[in-house]
Amino acid sequence: MAVRDPAMTDVARLAGVSHQTVSRVLNGHPNVREQTRLRVQAAIAELGYRPNRAARALVTGRSQVIGVVAQNTTLYGPASLLAALEQTAAESGFAVSVGSVRDLDHRSISAVVERHLAHRVAGIVVIAPVESAGEALERLPKDVPLVTVDGDPHRPMPLVTVDQAAGARAATQHLLDAGHRTVWHVSGPSDWFDSAGRIEGWREALTSAGAEIPPLVPADWSAAAGYRCGQMLARMPDVTAVFTANDHLALGVLRALHEHGRRVPDDISVVGFDDVPEAAYFIPPLTTVRPDFGAVAQASLEMLLTQIESVSGGALRQTIAPTLVARRSVAPPPRR
Amino acid sequence: MAVRDPAMTDVARLAGVSHQTVSRVLNGHPNVREQTRLRVQAAIAELGYRPNRAARALVTGRSQVIGVVAQNTTLYGPASLLAALEQTAAESGFAVSVGSVRDLDHRSISAVVERHLAHRVAGIVVIAPVESAGEALERLPKDVPLVTVDGDPHRPMPLVTVDQAAGARAATQHLLDAGHRTVWHVSGPSDWFDSAGRIEGWREALTSAGAEIPPLVPADWSAAAGYRCGQMLARMPDVTAVFTANDHLALGVLRALHEHGRRVPDDISVVGFDDVPEAAYFIPPLTTVRPDFGAVAQASLEMLLTQIESVSGGALRQTIAPTLVARRSVAPPPRR
DNA sequence: AGGGAGGGTGTGACCGCTAACAGAAAGCAA
DNA sequence: TTGCTTTCTGTTAGCGGTCACACCCTCCCT
Numbered sequence: 242m243a244v245r246d247p248a249m250t251d252v253a254r255l256a257g258v259s260h261q262t263v264s265r266v267l268n269g270h271p272n273v274r275e276q277t278r279l280r281v282q283a284a285i286a287e288l289g290y291r292p293n294r295a296a297r298a299l300v301t302g303r304s305q306v307i308g309v310v311a312q313n314t315t316l317y318g319p320a321s322l323l324a325a326l327e328q329t330a331a332e333s334g335f336a337v338s339v340g341s342v343r344d345l346d347h348r349s350i351s352a353v354v355e356r357h358l359a360h361r362v363a364g365i366v367v368i369a370p371v372e373s374a375g376e377a378l379e380r381l382p383k384d385v386p387l388v389t390v391d392g393d394p395h396r397p398m399p400l401v402t403v404d405q406a407a408g409a410r411a412a413t414q415h416l417l418d419a420g421h422r423t424v425w426h427v428s429g430p431s432d433w434f435d436s437a438g439r440i441e442g443w444r445e446a447l448t449s450a451g452a453e454i455p456p457l458v459p460a461d462w463s464a465a466a467g468y469r470c471g472q473m474l475a476r477m478p479d480v481t482a483v484f485t486a487n488d489h490l491a492l493g494v495l496r497a498l499h500e501h502g503r504r505v506p507d508d509i510s511v512v513g514f515d516d517v518p519e520a521a522y523f524i525p526p527l528t529t530v531r532p533d534f535g536a537v538a539q540a541s542l543e544m545l546l547t548q549i550e551s552v553s554g555g556a557l558r559q560t561i562a563p564t565l566v567a568r569r570s571v572a573p574p575p576r577r
Numbered sequence: 578m579a580v581r582d583p584a585m586t587d588v589a590r591l592a593g594v595s596h597q598t599v600s601r602v603l604n605g606h607p608n609v610r611e612q613t614r615l616r617v618q619a620a621i622a623e624l625g626y627r628p629n630r631a632a633r634a635l636v637t638g639r640s641q642v643i644g645v646v647a648q649n650t651t652l653y654g655p656a657s658l659l660a661a662l663e664q665t666a667a668e669s670g671f672a673v674s675v676g677s678v679r680d681l682d683h684r685s686i687s688a689v690v691e692r693h694l695a696h697r698v699a700g701i702v703v704i705a706p707v708e709s710a711g712e713a714l715e716r717l718p719k720d721v722p723l724v725t726v727d728g729d730p731h732r733p734m735p736l737v738t739v740d741q742a743a744g745a746r747a748a749t750q751h752l753l754d755a756g757h758r759t760v761w762h763v764s765g766p767s768d769w770f771d772s773a774g775r776i777e778g779w780r781e782a783l784t785s786a787g788a789e790i791p792p793l794v795p796a797d798w799s800a801a802a803g804y805r806c807g808q809m810l811a812r813m814p815d816v817t818a819v820f821t822a823n824d825h826l827a828l829g830v831l832r833a834l835h836e837h838g839r840r841v842p843d844d845i846s847v848v849g850f851d852d853v854p855e856a857a858y859f860i861p862p863l864t865t866v867r868p869d870f871g872a873v874a875q876a877s878l879e880m881l882l883t884q885i886e887s888v889s890g891g892a893l894r895q896t897i898a899p900t901l902v903a904r905r906s907v908a909p910p911p912r913r
Numbered sequence: 914a915g916g917g918a919g920g921g922t923g924t925g926a927c928c929g930c931t932a933a934c935a936g937a938a939a940g941c942a943a
Numbered sequence: 944t945t946g947c948t949t950t951c952t953g954t955t956a957g958c959g960g961t962c963a964c965a966c967c968c969t970c971c972c973t
Contacts, residue, residue: 246638248958248959248960249959249960250959258922258923259922259923259924260923260959260960261922261923261924261961261962262921262922262923264960264961264962265921265922267960268961271920272919272920272921272922273920273921273922274920274921274922277921277922291691291694291695292695292959292960293635293695293697293958293959293960294695294696294697294960295631295632295634295635295640295696295697295958295959295960296631296635296928296958296959296960296961297959297960297961298631298634298928298960299629299631299632299635299928299929299930299958299959299960299961300927300928300929300959300960300961300962301928301960301961301962302582302928304631304696306674306696313660314650314656314659314660314663315653315656315657315660317651320650320651320656321651323650323675324649324650324651324677327650327675327676327677328677328679331676331677331692336674336676336692336693336696337674337675338642338672338673338674338675339659339663339673339674339675340663340667340672341660341663341664341667343664355627356667356672357672358627359627359628359629359630360630360631360640360642360672361629361630361631463854464854464855464857464858465854465857465858467858468858489854489855489858492855492858492859493858495860496858496859496860496862499860518799518800518801518825519800519825519828519855521800521801522800522801522803522804522825522828522829522832523828523832524831524832524835524860526832584928584929584930585929585930586929594952594953595952595953595954596929596930596953597931597932597952597953597954598951598952598953600930600931601951601952604931608949608950608951608952609951609952610950610951610952613951613952628929628930629928629929629930630930631928631929631930632928632929632930632931632958633929633930633931634930634958635928635929635930635931635958635959635960636929636930636931636932636957636958636959637930637931637932637958638958
């Protein structure tokens with residue numbers, strides 16, 4: 242026989258006060274006598290009372306939930322970000338509701354956003370770093386606090402990004418510094434801003450070093466694609482340095498090179514991006530670029546909270562610098 | 578100037594009906610004249626009306642949200658499961674709220690569960706496959722629909738599991754079939770049920786084949802641990818076959834063996850577990866066991882929904898069989 | 914002693930929805 | 944026509960909180 246959960250009035254009755262006083266205790270309102278507060282807290286404990294967030298959300302018009310829109314939370318980057326976001330949000334008393342989209346078209350994204358809005362989420366974080374996401378986002382109500390992670394740098398909305406270009410520059414420069422004449426780049430899917438940023442950084446480093454810019458090798462984020470690209474790269478004798486858009490791609494490249502008898506780093510050097518936990522155990526250990534997901538999460542949440550709390554906004558944009566992690570997949574080019 | 582979101586009454590006024598009729602249209606109640614329904618739908622569209630889930634949750638006592646309790650959503654298994662769960666839930670009109678716990682003690686788990694209960698979630702899915710989770714779960718209200726994934730098989734609660742033992746048996750048997758006299762096992766953390774199940778399956782296969790049972794090599798889920806274990810294994814000349822509790826562990830082992838000049842699969846065969854997308858691109862491609870996360874998610878949700886909808890429960894337990902994926906990391910043992 | 918300030922508490926309305934019932938309209942048998 | 948279902952639709956009362964306000968009491972100043 243399911244008994245109704247205790248409500249505020251039950252607590253109030255037991256403590257001999259009004260429901261409003263209970264509410265005050267719950268919300269840490271200052272004007273409550275210490276003795277009363279204790280009585281109420283005792284009653285709460287005795288009944289095992291749990292405030293009903295739905296009721297609160299109804300009257301305040303906002304729940305203590307943050308909606309996240311993500312595409313593929315199986316990928317290492319998004320998954321890490323999501324986890325970090327959840328941790329950070331919990332510390333501020335917020336819950337996190339995920340909404341994944343399979344495809345990143347208007348309709349799918351809007352649908353997920355709608356779902357979040359129907360729940361009256363306090364704010365939305367979008368981890369959908371592709372072109373089409375931005376468009377879908379433009380047409381939603383202006384009064385919903387929103388932060389985009391790794392989104393379109395050219396759109397005027399609150400944005401937190403990993404400095405992809407800086408990371409890519411560091412990776413490329415690292416290879417150049419090792420003595421390579423130029424660096425090839427296996428890029429991520431073309432519609433991701435992350436890819437674009439990494440390509441940009443790679444180009445910049447090459448340009449400013451006066452190095453030749455080899456043709457771009459386009460791929461997606463998978464090891465499979467990396468493998469295919471690696472098979473090509475392995476056949477080209479003048480390729481001595483490769484920077485891949487992520488670590489999984491690098492893994493595929495590594496395997497292809499290995500199969501073709503090209504040694505890493507003796508014959509070819511490879512640098513990845515992401516620093517997945519396994520990168521240190523690739524053959525050979527992979528030099529890569531590590532983004533700080535914790536910092537990204539923190540920054541996003543901070544931005545979101547200032548939007549939620551006040552009307553006037555703080556910073557509209559924040560960039561987190563990644564760091565290069567040097568391991569054994571880089572060496573000087575072979576002497577001819 | 579933030580205008581109030583349109584509510585049911587606004588729609589009702591515009592359509593010239595009562596709010597209740599609007600409610601009926603929204604909930605697909607049968608007794609509404611077609612013409613009225615259309616008028617209401619037109620009004621909804623015109624106003625951009627979005628039903629307030631919080632209000633509904635308040636009055637019905639249950640929200641259309643499923644709470645997930647997970648430990649580390651960065652690991653491939655949990656992340657995949659979470660994603661699958663989210664997909665499946667969305668199809669049934671449910672949102673998913675994640676609550677990660679850093680540590681798996683009573684207090685942390687209870688705290689997360691409390692948070693979910695405060696939101697009046699419709700049900701809870703626990704992906705926290707360790708001993709301590711079970712205890713924390715026992716003391717929570719009986720009337721909350723709950724499903725445990727990969728939890729304690731000895732506890733009388735609804736449970737969906739990957740058949741770890743079967744997977745491990747298949748892996749071990751596969752190695753035995755290749756001609757190995759016995760198989761070593763690098764196991765996951767001892768407090769995970771997944772680990773226990775895999776150990777059990779490994780032992781069973783060995784026993785029923787009449788093979789010697791080598792000492793267990795305990796580790797956690799990381800490539801780092803795999804590497805350390807691999808360094809030991811590499812020094813033992815009579816080790817010809819290793820089954821690791823997951824693919825990352827296998828990666829570490831592979832690297833250690835490589836460094837010690839022991840070739841895989843020529844000298845030593847290796848089998849993993851999980852089939853992470855990268856497994857096919859390890860050096861060499863890893864033979865592994867693939868659990869069907871989609872099926873697990875589906876089964877869990879189904880179980881949860883029957884609990885939500887009715888009082889009498891359906892199946893209390895469901896087991897999903899994993900499949901062996903043969904790749905190139907397995908070969909017959911070297912001839913002496 | 915009178916009066917204002919302010920801490921501490923209670924009262925009532927209301928947030929947006931659903932459930933239960935009541936009432937109106939329509940259909941059909943007698 | 945009457946009377947009785949069967950649809951359809953409206954009315955009212957909450958769900959469990961918060962907000963705005965009114966009230967009471969004490970304290971302090973004049």
